[in-house]
Amino acid sequence: MTRKFINTLGEDYDNAIKFLSSAMILAVDTETTGVEPLSNNILLISIGNADNQYVFDVARLEEHLQPLLNILSNKLITKILHNAKFDYKFIKRVLGVSTEPLFDTMIAEMLLLKGRKVQGFALDDVADKYLGIKMNKDIRKTFGDMLYGDTFTDDQIFYSGEDVTYLHRIREEQLKFIRKHGLEIVARIEMDVIPAIGDMELAGMFIDRTKWLKAEEDAKVLRTVAQKKLDAYFSPSYGLDMFGNCTLNYNSPKQLLPALKAIIGDKAKGLASTNEAALKEIDHPIIEALLDYRDKQKRISTYGSSFLDDVNPTTGRIHSEFSQLYTDTGRFSSSTPNLQNIPREKVYREAFTAGDDNYRIITVDYSGMELRILADLSRDPIWIECFERGGDLHCEEGTRISGTVIRRKGTNGPDDPGENPHLRQPYKSLNFGVGLTIHDQLKPAQLLETLT
Numbered sequence: 001m002t003r004k005f006i007n008t009l010g011e012d013y014d015n016a017i018k019f020l021s022s023a024m025i026l027a028v029d030t031e032t033t034g035v036e037p038l039s040n041n042i043l044l045i046s047i048g049n050a051d052n053q054y055v056f057d058v059a060r061l062e063e064h065l066q067p068l069l070n071i072l073s074n075k076l077i078t079k080i081l082h083n084a085k086f087d088y089k090f091i092k093r094v095l096g097v098s099t100e101p102l103f104d105t106m107i108a109e110m111l112l113l114k115g116r117k118v119q120g121f122a123l124d125d126v127a128d129k130y131l132g133i134k135m136n137k138d139i140r141k142t143f144g145d146m147l148y149g150d151t152f153t154d155d156q157i158f159y160s161g162e163d164v165t166y167l168h169r170i171r172e173e174q175l176k177f178i179r180k181h182g183l184e185i186v187a188r189i190e191m192d193v194i195p196a197i198g199d200m201e202l203a204g205m206f207i208d209r210t211k212w213l214k215a216e217e218d219a220k221v222l223r224t225v226a227q228k229k230l231d232a233y234f235s236p237s238y239g240l241d242m243f244g245n246c247t248l249n250y251n252s253p254k255q256l257l258p259a260l261k262a263i264i265g266d267k268a269k270g271l272a273s274t275n276e277a278a279l280k281e282i283d284h285p286i287i288e289a290l291l292d293y294r295d296k297q298k299r300i301s302t303y304g305s306s307f308l309d310d311v312n313p314t315t316g317r318i319h320s321e322f323s324q325l326y327t328d329t330g331r332f333s334s335s336t337p338n339l340q341n342i343p344r345e346k347v348y349r350e351a352f353t354a355g356d357d358n359y360r361i362i363t364v365d366y367s368g369m370e371l372r373i374l375a376d377l378s379r380d381p382i383w384i385e386c387f388e389r390g391g392d393l394h395c396e397e398g399t400r401i402s403g404t405v406i407r408r409k410g411t412n413g414p415d416d417p418g419e420n421p422h423l424r425q426p427y428k429s430l431n432f433g434v435g436l437t438i439h440d441q442l443k444p445a446q447l448l449e450t451l452t
Contacts, residue, residue, distance in 0.1 A: 001052070002051065005152075006057065007056075007057035016054040020068075026078070027048060028099065028164070032143065038312060040090075043058060043059070044157075045091075046161050056068060078103055079100075079103070084103075085201075092199070100195050105126060106121050109121050109126050110326075135166075136159075201320070204315055204319040204320075205339060206318075206355030211350060211351035212351040213308075215351060216305055226292045226296045237262065253273070256274050257274050279291060303342070310336065321336050322334050371387075392424075395411075398424060
């Protein structure tokens with residue numbers, strides 16, 4: 001096995017470029033000054049196969065990196081990475097090239113084991129599982145203390161090249177199971193979407209501060225109204241403070257639980273928690289008032305001015321992290337902050353704009369994608385018939401169940417006001433709840449063999 005550290009031009013650099021340019025598949029890894037691609041830099045780029053690895057000192061070769069960038073951006077060479085989105089974003093932002101096409105051994109592992117997390121998805125976990133190799137990741141921490149242009153130790157150079165050594169063999173083992181379970185097309189889709197997600201995160205989302213803070217002020221007014229409704233129930237027993245508010249702390253489950261039991265009576269006898277699911281089991285107007293208050297309170301605590309703390313000071317945009325396979329259902333998720341859970345009210349949604357009058361934000365969505373899949377798997381004749389003629393399943397199921405006609409606005413033309421359109425959302429939730437039940441029933445006793 002050959003491993004070379006390249007920090008100057010010369011024969012080693014030329015030979016490395018010649019070798020790498022002739023490959024069809026290469027493993028790639030980066031070491032960076034931190035985890036944030038918008039503010040940190042790349043220190044080392046390791047690239048190679050199981051037998052030959054080259055570790056490039058980016059700072060030392062800064063003016064002469066173009067041959068290496070040509071390899072990284074070559075669309076005829078598949079690049080294998082672990083947690084590819086991380087490296088993709090750094091290389092795209094710092095060096096200006098896209099590393100497509102990609103094969104991500106972390107995403108492949110998530111695809112194979114989603115819902116059956118035998119062990120972690122980190123590289124050392126996967127290397128242990130497929131290769132029986134125990135990796136020491138302690139050296140990784142030392143890169144965070146470095147500055148661009150610093151000198152590397154032999155241990156750091158060896159560590160950087162070591163990750164590349166195992167990626168080819170891990171991919172080969174994963175591909176065996178991907179083929180065995182007929183997941184080739186799904187795997188290709190998951191790999192192809194990684195650059196799009198990376199670009200989304202780099203671009204970020206612009207938020208109009210003025211509009212957002214206006215939404216917070218509106219929420220505070222609505223919270224006060226909701227609080228007064230609660231005060232009307234609790235103040236006769238708990239009294240008012242000098243500001244005219246009930247002395248009971250509605251945000252304290254410890255205080256709230258006994259108070260609810262005392263006021264509601266027998267209906268709340270078995271109430272053991274004040275969480276939403278438990279409260280919804282009780283039919284009492286005070287529960288409705290409490291849930292309304294909590295909703296308004298959340299609009300302030302979660303979607304108030306503190307939400308703007310996530311705006312990047314350099315770009316002026318929110319750079320949320322999007323994860324393609326982190327949920328058990330396989331749906332996209334968003335974090336830091338969660339942009340998929342913004343309240344549906346217009347006052348919140350209109351605060352997100354293109355940030356430039358020359359651009360527009362458009363909304364595109366698959367129509368009933370998950371339910372179409374369930375209809376195909378279950379062969380439910382009513383669902384299939386509805387989809388085939390272009391009907392709205394949520395409205396039609398709601399109409400059948402409730403006996404009340406439900407029709408979306410615009411169904412029969414642009415001037416159609418709809419009929420009871422507000423009832424569609426509850427039956428949409430019910431459809432997805434039923435869909436999950438069907439999904440569970442369709443699962444075979446064992447979806448995949450234990451991949452050990």
